[in-house]
Amino acid sequence: MNREPVVLANIKTKITTKKKKSFSMKFLTPWLFLLPAIVILATFLVYPILEAFKWSLLDYKIIAGTGEYVGLANFKEMFADKYFWVALMNTLTFLVIVLPLNVFLPMILAVLVNQKIKAAGTFRVLYYLPVITPMVVAALMWKMLYSQSGIISEFLVKLGVFDGPTNLLVQSSTALTAVAAITVWKGLGYYMIIYLAGLQSIPKDVYESASIDGASVWKQFTKITVPMLTPSITLVSVMTIIAGMKVFEEIALTTGGGPSGATTTLVMYIYNKFMSLDVSTASAAGIVLLVLAIAASLLQMKLTSKREDDLRV
Amino acid sequence: MKSKQTSKIWLYAVMLLITVLTVGPFLITLFMAMKSGGEGIYTSLLPKDPTLANFVTAFEKSNFGLYFMNTAIITAIAIPLNLLFCSLAAYPLARMEFRGRSVVLALIISTMMVPFQLYMAPLFQLAGELGLRNTHIGLVVMQVSTAFGIFLMRQAYLRIPKELEESAYLDGANRFKVWYLVVLPLVKPTLVTLAIFTFMGTWGDYLWPLLNSTESSMYTLSIGLAQLSQNFDGSNLKLISAASILTTIPTLLIFIWLQKYFISGATDGAVKG
Numbered sequence: 001m002n003r004e005p006v007v008l009a010n011i012k013t014k015i016t017t018k019k020k021k022s023f024s025m026k027f028l029t030p031w032l033f034l035l036p037a038i039v040i041l042a043t044f045l046v047y048p049i050l051e052a053f054k055w056s057l058l059d060y061k062i063i064a065g066t067g068e069y070v071g072l073a074n075f076k077e078m079f080a081d082k083y084f085w086v087a088l089m090n091t092l093t094f095l096v097i098v099l100p101l102n103v104f105l106p107m108i109l110a111v112l113v114n115q116k117i118k119a120a121g122t123f124r125v126l127y128y129l130p131v132i133t134p135m136v137v138a139a140l141m142w143k144m145l146y147s148q149s150g151i152i153s154e155f156l157v158k159l160g161v162f163d164g165p166t167n168l169l170v171q172s173s174t175a176l177t178a179v180a181a182i183t184v185w186k187g188l189g190y191y192m193i194i195y196l197a198g199l200q201s202i203p204k205d206v207y208e209s210a211s212i213d214g215a216s217v218w219k220q221f222t223k224i225t226v227p228m229l230t231p232s233i234t235l236v237s238v239m240t241i242i243a244g245m246k247v248f249e250e251i252a253l254t255t256g257g258g259p260s261g262a263t264t265t266l267v268m269y270i271y272n273k274f275m276s277l278d279v280s281t282a283s284a285a286g287i288v289l290l291v292l293a294i295a296a297s298l299l300q301m302k303l304t305s306k307r308e309d310d311l312r313v
Numbered sequence: 314m315k316s317k318q319t320s321k322i323w324l325y326a327v328m329l330l331i332t333v334l335t336v337g338p339f340l341i342t343l344f345m346a347m348k349s350g351g352e353g354i355y356t357s358l359l360p361k362d363p364t365l366a367n368f369v370t371a372f373e374k375s376n377f378g379l380y381f382m383n384t385a386i387i388t389a390i391a392i393p394l395n396l397l398f399c400s401l402a403a404y405p406l407a408r409m410e411f412r413g414r415s416v417v418l419a420l421i422i423s424t425m426m427v428p429f430q431l432y433m434a435p436l437f438q439l440a441g442e443l444g445l446r447n448t449h450i451g452l453v454v455m456q457v458s459t460a461f462g463i464f465l466m467r468q469a470y471l472r473i474p475k476e477l478e479e480s481a482y483l484d485g486a487n488r489f490k491v492w493y494l495v496v497l498p499l500v501k502p503t504l505v506t507l508a509i510f511t512f513m514g515t516w517g518d519y520l521w522p523l524l525n526s527t528e529s530s531m532y533t534l535s536i537g538l539a540q541l542s543q544n545f546d547g548s549n550l551k552l553i554s555a556a557s558i559l560t561t562i563p564t565l566l567i568f569i570w571l572q573k574y575f576i577s578g579a580t581d582g583a584v585k586g
Contacts, residue, residue: 027411029405029409029488030405030409030411030414031405031411033401033402033404033405033409033488033492034401034402034405034406034417036397036398036401036402036458037398037399037401037402037458037463038402038417040398040454040457040458041421041424041458041460043439043454044436044439044454044455045424045427045432045455045460046420046424047435047439048432048433048435048436048439049424049427049431049432049435051432051435051438051439052431052432052434052435055434055435062434062438065438109331112324112327112328112331113328115324117321117324117325119325119328123328123331123332124576125572126332126335126336127331127332127335128568128575128576129335129336129339129565129568130335130338131579132513132561132564132565132568132575133339133561133564134516134517134534134535134560134561134564135517135519135535136517136519136534136535136538136539136560137517137538137557137560137561138338140538140542140553140557141338141339141341141342141557142338143542143545144341144342144345144550144553144554145338145341147355147545149354149355150355151341151358185334185335185338188335189335190579193576193579193580194579194580197580242426245428246428246429246430248430248519248520249519249520253539253542267428267430270430270431271430271520274433274434279434282434283431283434283435286428286430286431286432287431289428289430289431290426290427290428290431293426293427293428294426297426
C-alpha cells in the first residue's frame, strides 16, 4: 500500500528529469549546429574586421604589434593625401566605364542565346568560358594580347587608330579602359545568365501579339524586352558596382597601378599602403571602401523593395 | 521564308564573332604555349612546330607540379569543410526558433558585404600569431566556412516543405538525424552549387595566398603564375602561357562535368549582392 507513492514519485522525477534534459537540448541544439561555422567566422572574419576598425584609430605598427591611439588622425591625413583622391576617382571612373558595358553587352548576348536555334546551348557554354577562367590567368592572357607586338596593337594600327604599335596598358590615357575591358570580358557570360533568367520569365504571348501587330524585331527589343528586364538590369548594375569596386587582379597583374598612378584604384591604394606597412592608413581606406560597399547594398535593397511595391500595385 | 534563312545566317555570323572574342584569348594562349624554342613570339598566331615542351618545363623546372599539388590540397580541404559547416549552420537559422537567431542571421548577412581588403592586414597578422603562415590550412581559413555559403544553404532549406521533417520527428528521430537523413538529401543541388563556388573561390584565389604564402614551397598556381610573369618577355611568355593553360584545365573539366549547376548556380549566387 505504501509502496505506491514511492513508485509515483519515481515516475514523477523521471518525467521531470526528462523534461529538463529536453529543455536544455532544445536550447543547445541550434548552437551545436552553428558552432563550427560561428567559431571560424568569429575568428577569421569578425575579429579581423573589428581589428581593422581599431587599427584605423591607432598609429599601428604591424611588426611591433602595438600602436598608440591617434583618434581620427589617419583619416585626416588620408583625406589630405592627393593620391587617395586620385585612387577614389579612379575607382569611380572604372565603374563608369564598366557599368554601361556590363548592362548592355550581356543583355545582347542573352537575347542571342535565347533564340530558337540548334547551337544556342553551345554558344551559351562558349560565352561562359571567361567566367570560369581563374582571374590571374585572365589578367595574364590579356596582358599578352595588349603587348606592343600583340594582336590588339596590330589590330588598332590596321584600323588606323594608332600610327605605330601601342600597348594600351602603358598609356595613362587608355590604361584604365584597357583594364576595365578585362573585367567586362570576364563577366560577360555571368551577367548573360542573369539576363537569360529574366528573359525566360517574359511571357511568350507578349511577343506573339506584338509581331501580329507588325512590330519590328528592334521595336520588340526596345519596347518589350528592355522594359521587362528592368529587375535584371537593376541586379546587374548593383552587382557590377559591388564587384567593380573590389577589382584587384586585373590591375595588380597588368599595370600594377601604373602608369604613374593611372590605374591605382582604392583597392590598389589599400594594397600599396599595406605593402609599405602603413596598415593604419590601409585600414582607414578600407573603411571608406566598406562605406561605398554598404551604400551600394542599400541602393540595391531600396531598388528591389521599390520593385516589389511596383508589383503589388 | 527566304528572309528567315538570311536572318538566321546573320544570327550565326554575329554569334560566331562573339565566340571569337570570348574563346579567342584562350586559343591564342594555347598556341603560344605550343610554340617551340626557336620560334618568334609574335611572328605568327599558330605554332609552326607544335610542341608540349613548355608544359613539361613548367611542371619540372618552374615547380608547377608543386603549385598544382598545393592548390589541389587546399581545394580538397575547403570544399568538404565549407559544405559541412555551412549546411550545419544554416539549418537552425532556417528551421529552429531560438534566442539570438535574428542577431546571428543579421551578422552573417552583413559580413557578406565587407570587402576583404578591409581586414586582410589584421587577418595576416592573426594568421602569423596562430602559426598558420605558409600552411595549407592557413591558405583556406577564408573558405572553410563562408557567410555566403550559410546564406545559400538557408535559402535552400526554406524552400523545402516542413511536413517532411515533421513526420520524421513523429517517428522519433532527433534533430541531427532529421537534418542528415531527411533534409540534406533534398538540397543536394544546392550543395553542388556551393561546392562549385568554393572550388572557384579557392582554386583561383590570389590576394590571400599572395599574403600568406611567403615561402615558394607554399605557392598556389595563381601565385606561381604571378611570380613567373614578373619576367614578362621573350621566351618566358611561352612558359607563362603553358602554366596558364595548366591552371585553367581543372576548372574547365569541372565546368564540362557540372555545367548545368554552373548555370543555375549563377542565378543563385546573384542574390549575394
